[in-house]
Amino acid sequence: MAKLTSRKENYSQWYNELVNKADLAENSDVRGSMVIKPYGYSIWEKMQAALDKMFKDTGHSNAYFPLFIPKSYLSKEADHVEGFAKECAVVTHYRLRAREDGKGVEVDPEAKLEEELIVRPTSETIIWNSYRNWIQSYRDLPILLNQWANVVRWEMRTRLFLRTAEFLWQEGHTAHATKEEAVAETKQMLKVYANFAESFMAMPVLQGVKTESERFAGALDTYCIEALMQDGKALQAGTSHFLGQNFAKAFDVKYATKEGGQEYVWATSWGVSTRLMGALIMAHSDDLGLVLPPKLAPIHVVIVPIYRGEDQLEEIRKVVDPLKEALQSKGLTVKFDDRDTHKPGFKFAEYEMKGVPVRIAIGPKDLEKGTVEIARRDTLEKQFVAMDDAVDHVHGLMDKIQKNMYDRALQFRTANTHVVDTYDEFKRVINDQGGFVLAHWDGTAETEELIKQETKATIRCIPLDEETEAGSCVRTGKPSARRVVFAKAY
Amino acid sequence: MAKLTSRKENYSQWYNELVNKADLAENSDVRGSMVIKPYGYSIWEKMQAALDKMFKDTGHSNAYFPLFIPKSYLSKEADHVEGFAKECAVVTHYRLRAREDGKGVEVDPEAKLEEELIVRPTSETIIWNSYRNWIQSYRDLPILLNQWANVVRWEMRTRLFLRTAEFLWQEGHTAHATKEEAVAETKQMLKVYANFAESFMAMPVLQGVKTESERFAGALDTYCIEALMQDGKALQAGTSHFLGQNFAKAFDVKYATKEGGQEYVWATSWGVSTRLMGALIMAHSDDLGLVLPPKLAPIHVVIVPIYRGEDQLEEIRKVVDPLKEALQSKGLTVKFDDRDTHKPGFKFAEYEMKGVPVRIAIGPKDLEKGTVEIARRDTLEKQFVAMDDAVDHVHGLMDKIQKNMYDRALQFRTANTHVVDTYDEFKRVINDQGGFVLAHWDGTAETEELIKQETKATIRCIPLDEETEAGSCVRTGKPSARRVVFAKAY
Numbered sequence: 007m008a009k010l011t012s013r014k015e016n017y018s019q020w021y022n023e024l025v026n027k028a029d030l031a032e033n034s035d036v037r038g039s040m041v042i043k044p045y046g047y048s049i050w051e052k053m054q055a056a057l058d059k060m061f062k063d064t065g066h067s068n069a070y071f072p073l074f075i076p077k078s079y080l081s082k083e084a085d086h087v088e089g090f091a092k093e094c095a096v097v098t099h100y101r102l103r104a105r106e107d108g109k110g111v112e113v114d115p116e117a118k119l120e121e122e123l124i125v126r127p128t129s130e131t132i133i134w135n136s137y138r139n140w141i142q143s144y145r146d147l148p149i150l151l152n153q154w155a156n157v158v159r160w161e162m163r164t165r166l167f168l169r170t171a172e173f174l175w176q177e178g179h180t181a182h183a184t185k186e187e188a189v190a191e192t193k194q195m196l197k198v199y200a201n202f203a204e205s206f207m208a209m210p211v212l213q214g215v216k217t218e219s220e221r222f223a224g225a226l227d228t229y230c231i232e233a234l235m236q237d238g239k240a241l242q243a244g245t246s247h248f249l250g251q252n253f254a255k256a257f258d259v260k261y262a263t264k265e266g267g268q269e270y271v272w273a274t275s276w277g278v279s280t281r282l283m284g285a286l287i288m289a290h291s292d293d294l295g296l297v298l299p300p301k302l303a304p305i306h307v308v309i310v311p312i313y314r315g316e317d318q319l320e321e322i323r324k325v326v327d328p329l330k331e332a333l334q335s336k337g338l339t340v341k342f343d344d345r346d347t348h349k350p351g352f353k354f355a356e357y358e359m360k361g362v363p364v365r366i367a368i369g370p371k372d373l374e375k376g377t378v379e380i381a382r383r384d385t386l387e388k389q390f391v392a393m394d395d396a397v398d399h400v401h402g403l404m405d406k407i408q409k410n411m412y413d414r415a416l417q418f419r420t421a422n423t424h425v426v427d428t429y430d431e432f433k434r435v436i437n438d439q440g441g442f443v444l445a446h447w448d449g450t451a452e453t454e455e456l457i458k459q460e461t462k463a464t465i466r467c468i469p470l471d472e473e474t475e476a477g478s479c480v481r482t483g484k485p486s487a488r489r490v491v492f493a494k495a496y
Numbered sequence: 497m498a499k500l501t502s503r504k505e506n507y508s509q510w511y512n513e514l515v516n517k518a519d520l521a522e523n524s525d526v527r528g529s530m531v532i533k534p535y536g537y538s539i540w541e542k543m544q545a546a547l548d549k550m551f552k553d554t555g556h557s558n559a560y561f562p563l564f565i566p567k568s569y570l571s572k573e574a575d576h577v578e579g580f581a582k583e584c585a586v587v588t589h590y591r592l593r594a595r596e597d598g599k600g601v602e603v604d605p606e607a608k609l610e611e612e613l614i615v616r617p618t619s620e621t622i623i624w625n626s627y628r629n630w631i632q633s634y635r636d637l638p639i640l641l642n643q644w645a646n647v648v649r650w651e652m653r654t655r656l657f658l659r660t661a662e663f664l665w666q667e668g669h670t671a672h673a674t675k676e677e678a679v680a681e682t683k684q685m686l687k688v689y690a691n692f693a694e695s696f697m698a699m700p701v702l703q704g705v706k707t708e709s710e711r712f713a714g715a716l717d718t719y720c721i722e723a724l725m726q727d728g729k730a731l732q733a734g735t736s737h738f739l740g741q742n743f744a745k746a747f748d749v750k751y752a753t754k755e756g757g758q759e760y761v762w763a764t765s766w767g768v769s770t771r772l773m774g775a776l777i778m779a780h781s782d783d784l785g786l787v788l789p790p791k792l793a794p795i796h797v798v799i800v801p802i803y804r805g806e807d808q809l810e811e812i813r814k815v816v817d818p819l820k821e822a823l824q825s826k827g828l829t830v831k832f833d834d835r836d837t838h839k840p841g842f843k844f845a846e847y848e849m850k851g852v853p854v855r856i857a858i859g860p861k862d863l864e865k866g867t868v869e870i871a872r873r874d875t876l877e878k879q880f881v882a883m884d885d886a887v888d889h890v891h892g893l894m895d896k897i898q899k900n901m902y903d904r905a906l907q908f909r910t911a912n913t914h915v916v917d918t919y920d921e922f923k924r925v926i927n928d929q930g931g932f933v934l935a936h937w938d939g940t941a942e943t944e945e946l947i948k949q950e951t952k953a954t955i956r957c958i959p960l961d962e963e964t965e966a967g968s969c970v971r972t973g974k975p976s977a978r979r980v981v982f983a984k985a986y
């Protein structure tokens with residue numbers, strides 16, 4: 007298996023090669039649409055399962071709304087149409103016909119839709135159009151729904167997982183009687199995302215609020231989690247939007263209050279997507295390939311036999327069978343790779359590329375000594391362990407690896423978070439070092455845009471933490487109530 | 497809660513009302529596209545989970561391929577384009593722009609795609625286009641993939657779950673080195689579907705092969721499971737296709753054999769969809785609403801308190817809390833409906849409408865006597881049971897209800913399966929009684945079409961069972977090797 011380009015040499019190429027060589031995804035012939043390959047999809051399934059449970063534990067149910075949105079719906083919320091109408095896939099016809107020259111098929115001009123349909127870029131409009139019929143009184147609230155779906159945004163520059171025309175995601179859409187409840191929901195789901203990122207992805211995230219210019223089109227507030235990738239760029243990993251009454255007003259969704267009045271309903275929406283796969287890869291992986299946290303690894307342990315001839319393999323198998331079973335009984339997914347078509351070294355490299363957390367190698371010498379060789383993917387440490395201790399040792403490694411990956415990523419983030427007080431320093435850090443830059447900002451969109459133009463850094467978020475130290479804007483010197491987080495971002 | 501139109505009065509209206517009143521789904525403003533509501537979706541999720549496990553247990557993995565298919569791909573397989581190009585959603589543009597008159601948005605004529613994209617009606621073409629790159633040698637085979645996805649077929653007449661423009665489904669797509677292996681896979685997946693229908697949906701199915709005219713467009717053989725609905729019409733509940741080398745040839749997918757030659761790859765595809773929801777409803781439900789088999793019920797047991805005043809409710813709660821916990825520890829999903837906004841009678845009707853398998857009612861008299869009232873949804877039987885026996889009794893009911901529902905559906909099918917030897921009898925049974933009709937057929941597409949024109953009955957399948965009794969065609973008198981299954985169908 008050919009080696010990856012190193013991260014140092016070319017980070018972007020390293021990423022593309024890794025996604026392909028670890029069998030995660032590939033580009034399709036359809037511009038900007040990817041194929042998620044079985045191994046990549048199995049990681050996404052683990053993410054889905056964990057998130058879905060968290061959504062249900064917080065009272066949400068799943069539902070499914072149409073893929074197509076009538077063009078006129080998009081226009082109903084003024085900001086929303088600005089944000090989403092521009093680049094989208096438009097269905098104009100509903101039939102093909104055979105060409106007269108017999109060469110394939112063509113669009114049947116007779117089958118033109120009266121109103122064009124948009125392939126959903128997000129579902130606020132179609133869902134709030136339904137909510138109008140579902141909500142009459144305060145008794146019908148809250149509505150706490152989530153949808154797992156594909157969406158399409160016609161991106162010009164695409165990269166596997168990070169930015170694709172079609173992607174998979176979940177979108178939560180909730181309806182509430184009061185502003186307070188909707189804000190609490192928005193924040194709750196941000197916490198769910200942060201918890202998922204940190205506990206499952208082993209990826210520390212900053213929690214914050216977006217500035218007005220980075221807000222979701224149609225939101226009053228967009229909360230986000232932001233992670234730091236190994237190249238010093240930030241990645242927005244999830245967003246939770248407080249939509250106020252914007253969509254309720256656009257779609258005329260009112261409810262009868264307890265007191266007998268009529269009020270517009272309050273809304274939130276929140277989502278994470280297959281972009282998380284990109285974040286997972288870039289947060290942890292190394293020049294040998296993917297490094298997966300045990301909680302999201304499709305295979306926890308691979309066992310590779312070192313042998314010559316069928317007799318030796320049979321001897322090894324006698325030891326492996328009970329070992330595998332014992333590991334499985336601990337809830338681990340174990341693969342015994344006894345293919346005779348590939349050498350151990352090839353297999354080692356393959357599972358390193360695929361990020362399997364633990365590898366066990368067993369050869370004739372191990373059988374003699376009653377040991378196995380156990381290798382950790384995160385640290386690449388190898389260790390001989392007595393066969394009798396192997397199950398407990400490997401089981402214990404799962405938590406250790408999960409924790410080590412988080413700690414390492416947190417250390418990296420800490421080392422790459424810079425408090426900066428002058429614009430020269432700001433530019434130097436952004437250009438030379440990357441990472442998160444904590445700096446004062448005067449709170450205006452103009453200054454934000456100026457800094458973006460001059461440095462390519464954007465405000466990733468206004469952190470939710472408690473620290474509020476006043477100062478003066480790094481660019482204009484005007485007063486600032488608190489530092490915000492800048493970075494170059496994916 | 498207003499009652500349903502009875503099945504006898506108007507079966508079709510009964511169905512539509514039930515789907516709405518049981519909160520399963522509703523029509524959206526987008527022609528032919530439905531909204532699957534949370535309760536309906538939770539049943540679909542149970543179906544998905546059971547099927548997904550069965551697919552994985554038979555060695556399949558999930559993956560994800562693009563929603564959009566380049567128009568030219570459809571034309572590559574001649575039969576396939578005939579079957580699927582006609583009614584499909586066509587994406588022609590990738591951008592909207594603001595209208596000059598300020599009234600909303602319009603399609604930007606500048607943003608016309610060079611080649612139109614089809615919203616997938618099924619994914620053979622896009623998947624086999626990928627397989628070309630994935631398959632070089634016999635070592636790369638078999639490929640055993642499945643995809644959970646939405647698909648779009650522009651149907652003119654739609655009905656919730658049964659026939660919608662957009663629907664959810666899974667589509668398996670496998671690639672094999674030999675014909676034998678592909679045929680075995682096709683048959684295996686038919687068995688998986690039959691097993692799912694019978695074990696989970698409690699719905700007996702006939703297994704058979706489609707006639708040439710009913711085959712999937714591009715298949716050499718289409719295997720199917722066919723179920724009988726309560727109105728005597730058949731419903732095709734799942735299909736498994738042996739595709740031969742058609743798609744391999746269309747997309748030039750060859751592999752190097754062990755012997756060093758080059759061969760085209762053999763293919764299968766197989767799918768079930770949200771149509772199963774329609775089958776589930778029509779196979780079991782009654783004039784009071786949905787009847788759900790316990791294995792697919794989102795709620796197994798509902799507990800309704802009968803009380804006056806908060807004090808009585810508190811006393812009941814003391815008994816319900818441990819009961820609920822004990823039932824949950826048996827793996828059952830339990831809902832305690834202590835809403836004070838609705839009377840018990842209303843709640844009874846609501847859970848009957850929603851098909852909850854078991855209802856427990858507890859009132860002050862029960863507390864005195866140490867009993868509870870347990871009602872079965874399938875038989876509507878009520879019974880007083882000692883509180884101490886309630887958990888075991890209810891737990892035991894799950895299997896009983898599951899089995900009873902299957903047995904009842906099987907009895908219905910047996911009673912509505914007619915062996916017919918003359919065309920007069922054939923027409924009489926099809927017209928007056930419905931059900932499955934076993935009759936001889938001369939094996940020609942002409943006769944099949946003639947019978948369809950004259951009676952609206954189609955050949956549902958040529959059964960896979962062993963019985964082969966020769967005879968003469970019910971329509972033409974020509975020789976027939978065996979009886980086939982006719983019915984009017986959804």
